[in-house]
Amino acid sequence: xxxxxxxxxxxxxxxxxxxxxxxxxxxxxxxxxxxxxxxxxxxxxxxxxxxxxxxxxxxxxxxxxxxxxxxxxxxxxxxxxxxxxxxxxxxxxxxxxxxxxxxxxxxxxxxxxxxxx
Numbered sequence: 143x144x145x146x147x148x149x150x151x152x153x154x155x156x157x158x159x160x161x162x163x164x165x166x167x168x169x170x171x172x173x174x175x176x177x178x179x180x181x182x183x184x185x186x187x188x189x190x191x192x193x194x195x196x197x198x199x200x201x202x203x204x205x206x207x208x209x210x211x212x213x214x215x216x217x218x219x220x221x222x223x224x225x226x227x228x229x230x231x232x233x234x235x236x237x238x239x240x241x242x243x244x245x246x247x248x249x250x251x252x253x254x255x256x257x258x259x
Contacts, residue, residue: 177221185214208245212236 170176193206212233220229239245 181214181217181221184217185210188213212240 164171171180187210189203189206189210191206192209193203216229216233216236219232220226223229
């Protein structure tokens with residue numbers, strides 16, 4: 143089976159599983175601990191997904207941690223201010239700072255931090 147098709151099917155199955163969990167555990171997600179748990183799971187998932195490059199390449203945990211933390215902080219800002227504009231603005235501001243400080247260029251220049259061409 144083609145590697146791209148296998149990856150696509152894996153991602154679709156994880157997405158379907160996440161949708162089922164969201165529907166089945168709806169009372170929990172609406173409870174007091176639902177939102178902090180969701181933000182933590184989003185942070186953990188993004189950190190691992192962006193930190194793991196592949197089987198044969200070394201991992202870049204620093205990039206995954208920073209990107210996951212930026213996304214989680216924008217979710218926290220959205221929850222605290224009850225405004226999607228505040229969360230999106232924070233995410234855009236963090237991306238702008240990352241571009242201006244050449245963080246993404248440095249990360250791309252690390253050996254083994256991106257797939258081999």
